[in-house]
Amino acid sequence: MTITMYDLAGADPERRFSPYCWRTRLALAHKGLDVDAVPWRFTEKERIAFSGQGLVPVIVDGDRVVHDSWKIAQYLEATYPDRPSLFGDNAPAQIRFIQGWADSILHPAIGRMIIADIVALIDAKDAVYFRESREKRFGMTLEAFSGDREQLLPDFRKSLQPIRLPLADFPFLGGNAPTYADYIVFGAFQWARCTSPFRLLAEDDPVLAWRRRIEGLFGGLASRAPAFD
């Protein structure tokens, strides 16, 4: 049976450009399902009112109506388990993505806020090496590089959104159990709590609850380490 999909279109009805609809188009193709992708415009809310909301993609599969690209992906995976899996079993590549994010975005952001604290607690001979090598890299003193970290905090906390999305549904980034993805991201927070009294996370941030779950693993391995927080 052909699935109907409401697909955002431009003035030219053939021009389909919503990133969320493309996710769904490709997910349907991946499952090898027949689809009638009908053009829909931003203002045509009444045409998809049957879905209970006003955004596309919406799919109609027989008597099932599903909206939201993630819910559609989950629906397709659950409803068509014999078709190629959308979620795959190649977790290492996806963990590498998380590592790329941690190394290129999370570490520099945290490092900038805690680097002056690190100098204070490393071995004396290391401190000279550390300061010289880092100040050469940044082209300024560590204290100038750090600047006013309170001012950096709101943007930093916003930048953690990728962590919060899985944590809305699962206790760990790896899902129901921790995987190396958790340890990668946790390493950055452990680095901070071992070196700096500066509080990176608000008390009510689900990232903090997750961090504490990891601290408690393996008999409190990370929680028992000398740290400020």
Place this chain on the structure above:
Amino acid sequence: MTITMYDLAGADPERRFSPYCWRTRLALAHKGLDVDAVPWRFTEKERIAFSGQGLVPVIVDGDRVVHDSWKIAQYLEATYPDRPSLFGDNAPAQIRFIQGWADSILHPAIGRMIIADIVALIDAKDAVYFRESREKRFGMTLEAFSGDREQLLPDFRKSLQPIRLPLADFPFLGGNAPTYADYIVFGAFQWARCTSPFRLLAEDDPVLAWRRRIEGLFGGLASRAPAFD
């Protein structure tokens, strides 16, 4: 047999703070392996010269020496397959992370560079709605919001590093085959190529080669769509 791990320490040898070493400490604990985590300082390059390089973590497992936290994780997974898996099978949570990154970082960055082009190709009644709703959200005209996109490009391209890390080892973000993670990230690039002639990716960027691989899937489903690029 106990594995020896060289672990970055502060002046206090108990203060272990390297984010990469914490990844490895937790990976070893996850596998339930005995470890002797010996303190090591930045400047003690000669102590780990046997590893052929000068950074920690380094592990010594019998006669095997492994450095680099990712290589250590792969080594542990391959060498101790009967212990709990570091990579898990909970891909949906990890895909949610990638989605969180796409929605909160990739989309706003691309959107800012292409939004004025989108207005030009959407249906007339949509264009009024689109411009009004977005200009209200941003508090300025779309053209002012876009600014000089050439200037935004270098930072944007740097921000794609999380995509490039898995692509160094695998053809897809999902690994050897595409998963929904690929479609999530691809959706953002398809949105851009369907709406804007502006070139987001350099010709030699592996992200472009990956984008073209996805365009070619399913008989060129995405490649055949009306687009600029």
